[in-house]
Amino acid sequence: MKKTIRFQLFLETTDSDLFQKATSELGTTFYRLVDGDGVKQPLRYEIVYFSGSRVAKFLGVPSESLLKSCRISGFEVVEIFLDEAAGTLKVKQKNYEEKETKE
Helix, strand or coil: CCCCCCCCEEEEECCHHHHHHHCCCCCEEEEEEEECCCCCCCCEEEEEEECCCEEEEEEECCCHHHHHHHHHHCEECCEEEEECCCCEEEEECCCHHHHHHHC
């Protein structure tokens, strides 16, 4: 009996073009501003794409097209935590605790 090999992609990059080519519309993109003021320092972002078979992580100054894509089809979050050992991605949206305590 032939054994099926399952491939998965885990990418960490600072290259906007590579990040965009390695991701597709089938997954979900999360992004957050890491630092920078846009004047003296460029705005640096952490961007993570997640699907059933791919995790791609970008950290740095994204190209205009990547940032535009994130704003159009991604979700802005305040926390991104990738646990490779457990195979989990934790994201938290702004005001999550506030909404949770009101219910």
